[in-house]
Amino acid sequence: MSRQIAVGIDIGTYQIKVVVASSETTSPKNLPKIIGLGQAESKGLRHGYVINQIEAIKSIQAALRQAEKMAGTKISKTFLSVGGVGLGSIVANGSIVTTRADSEITALDIEKLHQLAEAEIPQNQSLNRRILHSIPLQYKIDGRAVLGKPEGMKGMRLEVKMLFITCLSSHLNDLIETVQECGVEVEDVMAAPLAASFVSLSKAQKIAGVVLANIGAETVSIAVFEEDIPISLEVFPIGSNDITNDIALGLKIPLEEAEQVKIGTSKSEFSKKKLDEIIVARLGDIFELVDAHLKKIGKNGLLPAGIVLTGGGSGVTTIEDFARGALKLPSKKSEGKFESTKGSVKDAMWAVAYGLCILAFATEESGTINTRLGIRLMKSTKNSVWNWLKQFLP
Numbered sequence: 001m002s003r004q005i006a007v008g009i010d011i012g013t014y015q016i017k018v019v020v021a022s023s024e025t026t027s028p029k030n031l032p033k034i035i036g037l038g039q040a041e042s043k044g045l046r047h048g049y050v051i052n053q054i055e056a057i058k059s060i061q062a063a064l065r066q067a068e069k070m071a072g073t074k075i076s077k078t079f080l081s082v083g084g085v086g087l088g089s090i091v092a093n094g095s096i097v098t099t100r101a102d103s104e105i106t107a108l109d110i111e112k113l114h115q116l117a118e119a120e121i122p123q124n125q126s127l128n129r130r131i132l133h134s135i136p137l138q139y140k141i142d143g144r145a146v147l148g149k150p151e152g153m154k155g156m157r158l159e160v161k162m163l164f165i166t167c168l169s170s171h172l173n174d175l176i177e178t179v180q181e182c183g184v185e186v187e188d189v190m191a192a193p194l195a196a197s198f199v200s201l202s203k204a205q206k207i208a209g210v211v212l213a214n215i216g217a218e219t220v221s222i223a224v225f226e227e228d229i230p231i232s233l234e235v236f237p238i239g240s241n242d243i244t245n246d247i248a249l250g251l252k253i254p255l256e257e258a259e260q261v262k263i264g265t266s267k268s269e270f271s272k273k274k275l276d277e278i279i280v281a282r283l284g285d286i287f288e289l290v291d292a293h294l295k296k297i298g299k300n301g302l303l304p305a306g307i308v309l310t311g312g313g314s315g316v317t318t319i320e321d322f323a324r325g326a327l328k329l330p331s332k333k334s335e336g337k338f339e340s341t342k343g344s345v346k347d348a349m350w351a352v353a354y355g356l357c358i359l360a361f362a363t364e365e366s367g368t369i370n371t372r373l374g375i376r377l378m379k380s381t382k383n384s385v386w387n388w389l390k391q392f393l394p
């Protein structure tokens with residue numbers, strides 16, 4: 001039976017967001033419409049980790065009840081995002097000699113190749129970690145790069161360069177256990193930056209080269225795309241709360257007022273020069289980390305679609321100009337507009353949870369849902385889930 005309802009849960013350090021979407025009502029792009037939204041303050045979490053399960057369960061339940069009330073349906077299954085400072089990516093290579101006498105490359109050759117690449121991950125980078133997604137970046141046949149999946153082609157030696165997106169095993173287990181303690185089955189999981197990319201980036205941006213930066217309360221996560229696939233992912237332990245704290249200390253004002261000053265809604269007047277100095281100093285720290293990562297992967301100043309900013313921290317009034325200057329790249333904020341049965345939802349904070357709903361329908365359509373909780377979910381750039389999603393991206 002086809003899925004009619006999909007649910008995505010985004011457990012952030014500041015807020016927990018739940019989105020319920022329906023396949024019976026679609027947007028002009030034929031994407032599912034949102035029929036329910038729920039949010040609650042995150043309690044019992046720090047930097048994306050569960051530190052107090054009882055408090056975390058209460059927060060998730062509050063967001064679920066709100067979404068259920070709006071959607072008019074009981075939530076029993078969900079797709080879950082994984083974020084936090086334990087999320088990261090590793091690149092590894094693999095090489096095999098093809099097995100058939102006529103040198104034709106088979107699906108078994110490709111699967112063995114992926115396994116060999118995984119085995120090449122250094123132990124110090126795989127210890128206590130779980131692979132969420134395995135994404136081939138490039139195949140080579142007899143030393144020559146090939147486009148797409150090499151199955152059916154001929155050659156003596158097959159090589160691959162793979163991106164492995166990983167998270168801490170304990171972090172993943174705690175998140176899944178906490179959600180399931182709320183009486184909700186976790187069907188699958190996905191790295192939060194990838195889920196957000198389904199609705200925050202266009203196909204043209206992903207092909208040209210772009211970095212999506214989600215500036216959260218305590219972390220900044222980035223996902224770099226090129227040729228329509230993710231090529232790198234990283235999370236930094238710094239966020240918009242650091243800007244708020246700096247403003248509170250610098251201007252000697254309460255945190256609540258400092259938050260209003262940060263996003264430009266405060267009615268109080270302060271020295272613009274001093275305020276700019278405070279904000280620029282912390283934004284400098286954030287974009288210095290982003291630039292260092294882009295240099296590490298050889299993409300600094302080389303992404304034509306530039307940087308797309310999303311998350312609560314992207315509300316800082318001068319952030320686009322600062323990112324443009326710091327990274328020497330085009331810069332814009334994500335539009336964050338989603339179709340709902342109650343009208344348009346305009347806040348980018350829902351991007352991750354809604355992206356998970358799109359993923360849920362994609363796995364139903366392609367029949368590739370995986371009971372191993374996201375491992376191998378995107379094991380091929382030609383994976384039917386990924387292709388199914390691409391047709392709806394502008």
